[in-house]
Amino acid sequence: xxxxxxxxxxxxxxxxxxxxxxxxxxxxxxxxxxxxxxxxxxxxxxxxxxxxxxxxxxxxxxxxxxxxxxxxxxxxxxxxxxxxxxxxxxxxxxxxxxxxxxxxxxxxxxxxxxxxxxxxxxxxxxxxxxxxxxxxxxxxxxxxxxxxxxxxxxxxxxxxxxxxxxxxxxxxxxxxxxxxxxxxxxxxxxxxxxxxxxxxxxxxxxxxxxxxxxxxxxxxxxxxxxxxxxxxxxxxxx
Amino acid sequence: xxxxxxxxxxxxxxxxxxxxxxxxxxxxxxxxxxxxxxxxxxxxxxxxxxxxxxxxxxxxxxxxxxxxxxxxxxxxxxxxxxxxxxxxxxxxxxxxxxxxxxxxxxxxxxxxxxxxxxxxxxxxxxxxxxxxxxxxxxxxxxxxxxxxxxxxxxxxxxxxxxxxxxxxxxxxxxxxxxxxxxxxxxxxxxxxxxxxxxxxxxxxxxxxxxxxxxxxxxxxxxxxxxxxxxxxxxxxxx
DNA sequence: GCAAAAGTGTTGTGTCTACACCCATGT
DNA sequence: ACATGGGTGTAGACACAACACTTTTGC
Numbered sequence: 001x002x003x004x005x006x007x008x009x010x011x012x013x014x015x016x017x018x019x020x021x022x023x024x025x026x027x028x029x030x031x032x033x034x035x036x037x038x039x040x041x042x043x044x045x046x047x048x049x050x051x052x053x054x055x056x057x058x059x060x061x062x063x064x065x066x067x068x069x070x071x072x073x074x075x076x077x078x079x080x081x082x083x084x085x086x087x088x089x090x091x092x093x094x095x096x097x098x099x100x101x102x103x104x105x106x107x108x109x110x111x112x113x114x115x116x117x118x119x120x121x122x123x124x125x126x127x128x129x130x131x132x133x134x135x136x137x138x139x140x141x142x143x144x145x146x147x148x149x150x151x152x153x154x155x156x157x158x159x160x161x162x163x164x165x166x167x168x169x170x171x172x173x174x175x176x177x178x179x180x181x182x183x184x185x186x187x188x189x190x191x192x193x194x195x196x197x198x199x200x201x202x203x204x205x206x207x208x209x210x211x212x213x214x215x216x217x218x219x220x221x222x223x224x225x226x227x228x229x230x231x232x233x234x235x236x237x238x
Numbered sequence: 239x240x241x242x243x244x245x246x247x248x249x250x251x252x253x254x255x256x257x258x259x260x261x262x263x264x265x266x267x268x269x270x271x272x273x274x275x276x277x278x279x280x281x282x283x284x285x286x287x288x289x290x291x292x293x294x295x296x297x298x299x300x301x302x303x304x305x306x307x308x309x310x311x312x313x314x315x316x317x318x319x320x321x322x323x324x325x326x327x328x329x330x331x332x333x334x335x336x337x338x339x340x341x342x343x344x345x346x347x348x349x350x351x352x353x354x355x356x357x358x359x360x361x362x363x364x365x366x367x368x369x370x371x372x373x374x375x376x377x378x379x380x381x382x383x384x385x386x387x388x389x390x391x392x393x394x395x396x397x398x399x400x401x402x403x404x405x406x407x408x409x410x411x412x413x414x415x416x417x418x419x420x421x422x423x424x425x426x427x428x429x430x431x432x433x434x435x436x437x438x439x440x441x442x443x444x445x446x447x448x449x450x451x452x453x454x455x456x457x458x459x460x461x462x463x464x465x466x467x468x469x470x471x472x473x474x475x476x
Numbered sequence: 477g478c479a480a481a482a483g484t485g486t487t488g489t490g491t492c493t494a495c496a497c498c499c500a501t502g503t
Numbered sequence: 504a505c506a507t508g509g510g511t512g513t514a515g516a517c518a519c520a521a522c523a524c525t526t527t528t529g530c
Contacts, residue, residue: 013294014252017336056251057327057334085323085338089295096295098255098336100323165482182483183520190518207529208481403509420510421493428491445502446508 015087015096019064020051020133022083022140023072025106025120026157026173031144032120033137034071034106035127039117042093043130047121049137051099060100068104072112079105079156079221083139091132103140108170109159124176145175150225152193155216163201163211167194191224192217253325253334257302258289258371260321260378261310263344263358264395264411269382270358271375272309272344273365277355280331281368285359287375289337298338306342310350317343317394317459321377329370341378346408347397362414383413388463390431393454401439401449405432429462430455 023034035047052067054060060082065074083101091097106112114120121127123141126134147153148171157170168181188194195217200210261272273285290305292298298320303312321339329335344350352358359365361379364372385391386409395408406419426432433455438448 011293012254013292013296015255015292016250017253017255054251054253054325055249058251059327060323060325060336082322084320085298087292087298087338089297098298100325163482180520182522185483187519203481203528205529206480207527208479209483209527211482401509418493423510425492441501441508443502444507445500446506447500447510449509
């Protein structure tokens with residue numbers, strides 16, 4: 001059987017198709033996921049990822065953007081990428097669903113108005129989750145953590161402008177461990193990811209030197225540390 | 239609309255669902271992809287990726303393994319992972335298909351018997367490809383190249399045992415640039431990926447010192463260079 | 477002046493590349 | 504002996520973490 005036969009066989013599988021999103025944001029110093037509380041069986045009162053059915057004719061990315069629009073304004077999503085596609089026939093009890101999972105990131109300065117059944121939950125310490133959604137949240141968190149190391153994806157969790165301590169706190173929350181502002185600055189400036197502005201943030205009531213304001217040079221995903229090893233010969237050491 | 243409503247609406251999209259695979263192997267010193275020549279319109283005589291319809295009830299991974307079994311013996315696949323899911327409504331002219339693309343890797347010592355309409359093609363220099371399949375091949379190639387740098391995925395392109403020059407040639411073919419056997423050995427041994435055996439390969443007719451035989455310590459995917467930067471504090475430098 | 481926070485200087489370490497040199501075999 | 508290919512030793516370039524120290528503000 002070939003993927004492109006002109007006549008479609010009868011015994012074809014016709015699972016329903018949904019798109020899901022792990023929407024992450026750093027809130028109150030913790031990485032949090034946008035979850036939605038189920039109102040009916042199965043898995044009543046368990047929490048699940050936002051998303052829903054694919055409609056005619058739209059791509060999966062259009063689908064997840066459309067579904068998310070009822071939770072958060074699409075303009076608040078600084079980044080959206082595909083995570084994985086789940087297809088185990090028994091992953092949902094009632095019907096066979098194929099689910100394309102996406103990772104969405106919301107900058108820390110946004111505070112979307114949420115519908116009543118929806119709220120943010122720290123990814124460390126998730127509430128009881130429906131179906132296989134807890135694993136998807138972990139996959140999203142891991143993808144973000146990995147990309148923070150070798151891409152400029154920080155732009156998607158940070159506001160347009162920020163001080164280095166603010167950025168350090170965002171990275172620390174997302175990565176789940178302490179981060180040094182000193183070294184974070186050096187790494188990101190050396191790679192050309194961060195750009196210092198001339199402006200400074202006035203110091204807090206407790207005093208302290210005013211912090212310089214930075215921004216990401218570009219707010220589109222780019223790989224900044226392409227080859228860990230095994231670079232082409234003669235391309236210089238890192 | 240929610241992903242888990244108990245009643246399924248009428249206007250639901252019901253595209254057909256297929257699985258595709260970019261199967262890669264190093265052959266004759268070049269990274270090659272397993273392609274299949276279309277026998278009918280649309281895109282007659284263009285080359286496409288092996289795969290086909292999802293059947294009831296199987297997962298996408300089971301589906302692609304089943305379809306590949308008609309091309310290559312499944313036991314010859316040393317690694318299989320999901321690449322991306324394509325869903326643009328107009329990506330195929332005749333029907334709307336959602337395609338889950340996988341990356342499969344065949345060790346260099348295998349030589350599967352192929353059906354007549356199927357053959358290997360170097361990924362640099364692909365023949366005219368059907369639909370969006372050329373881009374999927376490039377995505378598979380790029381995924382392999384990236385993972386060669388930070389995982390032990392070499393096990394999936396290498397035979398069970400090999401000398402370092404042989405492994406160097408495989409890495410060079412897959413990466414598309416020259417690789418030093420000296421440094422490849424040091425990187426992979428330092429990381430505990432390679433294991434030297436006591437055995438040696440007898441030298442060729444042209445002479446030369448007999449080469450030591452190595453193998454991968456494990457033939458399951460593992461990340462060996464986890465954090466490019468931004469490691470947790472106090473976790474030592476690389 | 478003193479505390480607080482930001483920012484710079486500097487040192488040490490581990491990783492990787494490049495290249496010189498040595499080793500073991502066939503002819 | 505010498506050509507051929509395998510393997511080791513070593514030096515230099517970087518990137519990074521850690522930490523001491525300086526700068527700039529509020530009180």
